[in-house]
Amino acid sequence: MQVKIKKIGVLTSGGDAPGMNAAIRAVVRGCAFQEIECVGIYRGYQGLIENDFEELNARSVRNIISRGGTFLKSARSKEFQTKEGRRKAYENLINADIDALVVIGGDGTFTGALIFNEEHNFPVIGIPATIDNDINGTDFTIGYDTALNTVVEAIDKIRDTASSHNRLFLIEVMGRDAGDIALNSGIGAGAEEILIPEEDRGIERLVESLKKSRKSGKTSSIIVVAEGDKSGKNIFELAEYIEEHLEDYEIRVSVLGHIQRGGSPSCFDRVLASKLGIGAVDALINGERTIMVGIHHQKVVSVPLEIAIKNGAKYDKNLRRVADITSV
Ligand code: F6P
Numbered sequence: 551m552q553v554k555i556k557k558i559g560v561l562t563s564g565g566d567a568p569g570m571n572a573a574i575r576a577v578v579r580g581c582a583f584q585e586i587e588c589v590g591i592y593r594g595y596q597g598l599i600e601n602d603f604e605e606l607n608a609r610s611v612r613n614i615i616s617r618g619g620t621f622l623k624s625a626r627s628k629e630f631q632t633k634e635g636r637r638k639a640y641e642n643l644i645n646a647d648i649d650a651l652v653v654i655g656g657d658g659t660f661t662g663a664l665i666f667n668e669e670h671n672f673p674v675i676g677i678p679a680t681i682d683n684d685i686n687g688t689d690f691t692i693g694y695d696t697a698l699n700t701v702v703e704a705i706d707k708i709r710d711t712a713s714s715h716n717r718l719f720l721i722e723v724m725g726r727d728a729g730d731i732a733l734n735s736g737i738g739a740g741a742e743e744i745l746i747p748e749e750d751r752g753i754e755r756l757v758e759s760l761k762k763s764r765k766s767g768k769t770s771s772i773i774v775v776a777e778g779d780k781s782g783k784n785i786f787e788l789a790e791y792i793e794e795h796l797e798d799y800e801i802r803v804s805v806l807g808h809i810q811r812g813g814s815p816s817c818f819d820r821v822l823a824s825k826l827g828i829g830a831v832d833a834l835i836n837g838e839r840t841i842m843v844g845i846h847h848q849k850v851v852s853v854p855l856e857i858a859i860k861n862g863a864k865y866d867k868n869l870r871r872v873a874d875i876t877s878v
Pocket of ligand 1: 565656680681682724725726777811
């Protein structure tokens with residue numbers, strides 16, 4: 551069913567991700583193509599509450615596809631978690647004659663959109679953008695591929711110094727609840743060990759495995775640790791524990807931090823963002839609402855927001871097996 555949408559608002563929210571600008575650009579140009587007006591909302595839901603709006607057209611988003619971050623800025627809004635805050639946001643949308651909202655972000659962003667829609671029956675569409683790749687119903691989230699490549703490049707550099715000094719490095723990567731970055735970058739960079747939130751295999755096992763690889767002749771090792779790993783120790787405590795139980799190595803720690811969130815988006819992320827941005831505008835025109843546009847087997851799919859926000863830790867056990875075998 552075609553619904554007459556005349557003006558769409560677009561915002562970015564939550565942790566920023568490389569490719570968000572490409573997604574904004576696709577939404578704005580998708581609107582221009584359909585002769586729909588588009589309004590950029592700065593600083594996520596907080597800007598929605600504060601009426602921080604700017605009309606956007608096809609020229610407004612020139613030369614941003616290659617830029618990391620989000621020119622609309624992002625923020626985590628405590629006020630939007632209140633009924634009063636969401637009412638203010640709703641009034642601002644109505645006063646600006648905005649008919650529908652595209653929100654680009656992660657599970658926190660989608661949860662807010664779902665509650666907002668339930669309270670105000672306002673059409674919202676989500677575009678999954680977070681480096682964590684922890685959104686249900688989509689094979690990939692925007693920013694994940696770029697972050698992976700950033701992490702692998704960093705680990706490769708650390709591997710040079712680790713092997714020069716016969717050291718063991720513990721490298722912390724982002725991923726509060728999902729080990730996608732840790733597992734895939736660990737395999738990609740040939741890490742000896744990988745610790746992820748989805749499965750705690752015990753630090754005793756870790757030490758035994760390091761002893762085994764030492765005996766097999768390894769003179770340096772890399773352990774990739776997801777920040778949400780469930781060992782019960784932070785990365786510095788982990789280093790201490792290993793030092794106490796494994797005298798063979800000098801140990802160093804590297805926390806990659808927010809470098810993983812920056813950088814020019816990869817081509818994969820630019821194309822993904824462009825497909826999902828156009829997909830979001832198409833979905834709104836076709837009358838869809840409270841869904842996320844995701845990617846599945848390279849096709850754009852619509853996923854109900856309540857499914858998208860479910861914690862579906864899609865831990866790939868086969869990938870763990872690949873990591874274990876290729877790291878011996
Ligand atoms: O959700 C994306 C993410 O980068 C997580 O991987 C990380 O734990 C978190 O955001 C960091 O949040 P902040 O930028 O607010 O410190």
